Amino acid sequence: MDCFETYFQELKQTSPENITEFSHRGKLEVLLNALAPKEIKVLMEPRREKGIGAPDFQISSKGLILGYLENKAIDGEPLDKVLKGEQLKKYQQLSGNILLTNYIDWILVRDGKPVMREQLCYRYDIENAKSRLNKEKVKAVAFLIQKFFEAKPEVIGNAKKLAEALAVRAKHLKGYLLEELIRQEKYHQEGRLYELYKSFRDHVFHELELEQFADAFTQNLVYGLFLARLNADTKEREINLYNAIRYIPASFELIKELVDFLKELDKEEYLAARWIVEEVISIINNLDLAAINRSLFYRISKSKNLFNETEISYRDPFVYFYEYFLGVYDKNLRKSKGVYYTPPPIVHFIVNAVQHVLKNSFGFKEGLADERVTVLDFATGTGTFLLEIFEQILETLPKNAGNRDQLIRDRLQKSMYGFEYLIAPYTVAHLKLSQYLKENGYAMQQNERLHIYLTNTLEPADLVTQQIPFLPALSQEGRSAQVIKNKHILVITGNPPYSGISKNKGKWISNLIEDYKKLEGGQWKERKHWLGDDYVKFIRFAQHKMEYETVWDEKVQAYKEIPNDKDGIVAIITNHSFLDNPTFNGMRQSLMKTFD
Numbered sequence: 054m055d056c057f058e059t060y061f062q063e064l065k066q067t068s069p070e071n072i073t074e075f076s077h078r079g080k081l082e083v084l085l086n087a088l089a090p091k092e093i094k095v096l097m098e099p100r101r102e103k104g105i106g107a108p109d110f111q112i113s114s115k116g117l118i119l120g121y122l123e124n125k126a127i128d129g130e131p132l133d134k135v136l137k138g139e140q141l142k143k144y145q146q147l148s149g150n151i152l153l154t155n156y157i158d159w160i161l162v163r164d165g166k167p168v169m170r171e172q173l174c175y176r177y178d179i180e181n182a183k184s185r186l187n188k189e190k191v192k193a194v195a196f197l198i199q200k201f202f203e204a205k206p207e208v209i210g211n212a213k214k215l216a217e218a219l220a221v222r223a224k225h226l227k228g229y230l231l232e233e234l235i236r237q238e239k240y241h242q243e244g245r246l247y248e249l250y251k252s253f254r255d256h257v258f259h260e261l262e263l264e265q266f267a268d269a270f271t272q273n274l275v276y277g278l279f280l281a282r283l284n285a286d287t288k289e290r291e292i293n294l295y296n297a298i299r300y301i302p303a304s305f306e307l308i309k310e311l312v313d314f315l316k317e318l319d320k321e322e323y324l325a326a327r328w329i330v331e332e333v334i335s336i337i338n339n340l341d342l343a344a345i346n347r348s349l350f351y352r353i354s355k356s357k358n359l360f361n362e363t364e365i366s367y368r369d370p371f372v373y374f375y376e377y378f379l380g381v382y383d384k385n386l387r388k389s390k391g392v393y394y395t396p397p398p399i400v401h402f403i404v405n406a407v408q409h410v411l412k413n414s415f416g417f418k419e420g421l422a423d424e425r426v427t428v429l430d431f432a433t434g435t436g437t438f439l440l441e442i443f444e445q446i447l448e449t450l451p452k453n454a455g456n457r458d459q460l461i462r463d464r465l466q467k468s469m470y471g472f473e474y475l476i477a478p479y480t481v482a483h484l485k486l487s488q489y490l491k492e493n494g495y496a497m498q499q500n501e502r503l504h505i506y507l508t509n510t511l512e513p514a515d516l517v518t519q520q521i522p523f524l525p526a527l528s529q530e531g532r533s534a535q536v537i538k539n540k541h542i543l544v545i546t547g548n549p550p551y552s553g554i555s556k557n558k559g560k561w562i563s564n565l566i567e568d569y570k571k572l573e574g575g576q577w578k579e580r581k582h583w584l585g586d587d588y589v590k591f592i593r594f595a596q597h598k599m600e601y602e603t604v605w606d607e608k609v610q611a612y613k614e615i616p617n618d619k620d621g622i623v624a625i626i627t628n629h630s631f632l633d634n635p636t637f638n639g640m641r642q643s644l645m646k647t648f649d
Contacts, residue, residue: 256521
């Protein structure tokens with residue numbers, strides 16, 4: 054009763070028409086702390102005049118978020134109208150436990166529905182110096198607040214539900230980060246976030262826009278936290294803003310560097326985003342990890358084909374996990390990035406076809422497992438093709454084979470490469486392939502990594518790239534990717550993007566495309582064409598890799614290209630337009646000269 058009496062008297066010191074939603078937040082915080090059990094933490098979020106809002110109070114216990122409180126002005130918008138508003142709907146996506154108040158009226162909302170409603174006093178009681186609180190009303194409000202504090206955080210043990218929960222929060226986080234990026238650019242107050250954007254624009258993809266970066270970086274942070282939780286797999290090791298980087302393996306060096314940004318959230322310019330990151334951390338700290346891991350196991354199925362041969366296929370859980378995520382996060386993004394454009398049976402067919410050619414045309418009896426074979430997935434996405442290759446190579450050895458670990462080190466880590474320029478699929482590819490190896494009894498060592506690199510396949514990187522400030526791993530990614538771009542690759546595979554209005558307009562690939570405008574007996578005459586489509590550029594990259602290799606010239610101390618006298622295979626999914634469109638004559642003629 055005493056804490057309510059103090060609260061009531063402080064409200065009376067200001068006329069109701071002058072009490073805004075911010076006027077007495079401090080007094081409301083004191084009241085909530087007086088009523089909260091010892092393990093409950095009440096955190097008042099910083100006030101924001103403009104931009105994307107955050108709940109006024111965050112309620113947590115032992116690092117897990119229990120719910121949010123939103124307060125409004127006494128004479129402001131009626132609470133029943135607030136209940137139906139977009140702001141509260143946004144918060145309800147994040148928590149099923151919301152407390153709404155205008156300082157005197159209180160509504161407890163559970164799973165989107167008001168379940169309790171109480172009133173501490175009437176408006177005119179605030180204006181009346183002689184008015185007193187009603188003990189029954191105080192008791193009722195105290196009971197409502199107690200019920201609010203008693204909520205338990207949800208334990209998620211299903212991969213689909215987890216993907217959707219993370220996606221909702223990532224969607225909000227992207228809004229905060231994009232807003233801050235725009236502010237830093239507009240007012241020339243470039244902080245760490247904007248410096249990260251410039252580094253990726255200058256060294257990975259020159260046409261990168263602010264929104265694209267905000268989108269990719271958000272997804273990386275969310276998946277980086279999930280990766281940290283998978284590796285800190287005991288309840289005693291809870292993730293927070295400061296220790297998450299410790300639980301990301303050394304084999305994920307670039308992801309570690311990017312997740313290190315979480316430490317910046319203590320700074321004033323990033324405080325607005327901190328609460329939603331803490332939401333993500335609360336979710337992953339309260340997972341049923343055993344159930345999550347079971348739902349992310351690779352499902353094996355066996356069937357007979359038309360030739361009565363046993364075929365083994367795997368269900369890639371991470372593809373579906375990421376598809377569920379994008380379905381909630383941004384359906385249009387899911388379509389544009391083609392996450393579900395590569396069904397596993399098609400990948401299985403293509404990799405089997407490569408095996409057939411290697412064994413029957415090249416004479417490599419072990420196929421992809423042969424030590425002479427190098428493979429590049431030049432648009433690896435979430436690593437679907439590389440996963441199928443890993444599976445088919447591991448199938449060649451019994452599980453108890455003594456040289457199994459050595460094969461993984463020599464073949465899967467040293468000769469299988471992937472290029473990807475989007476941060477989120479790059480992260481997922483590393484996550485799922487390392488998880489797959491772990492399930493097959495091989496744990497990555499501190500000095501090991503998968504050779505999947507964050508790079509734009511169509512843009513050559515300078516081998517002497519200047520060290521990127523605070524991102525040494527990104528600098529190394531570019532250098533390592535260029536080493537692979539320089540060496541001969543036996544098999545190029547993957548599912549390159551299709552985009553008629555390509556943003557890949559670099560000089561190197563544009564010059565190569567000019568070759569497709571030439572025909573024997575004269576110059577190609579068409580003005581309008583689709584040779585600028587991304588898939589055409591990826592084909593041209595693959596063709597060039599088969600025709601030439603890059604070697605170091607000691608005389609001039611520089612790299613030069615020389616004709617390649619080795620064979621090779623290009624096995625990809627691609628748009629069919631180049632086969633019959635009349636403006637692709639030069640491309641068809643060029644390909645027929647290079648390939649049998």
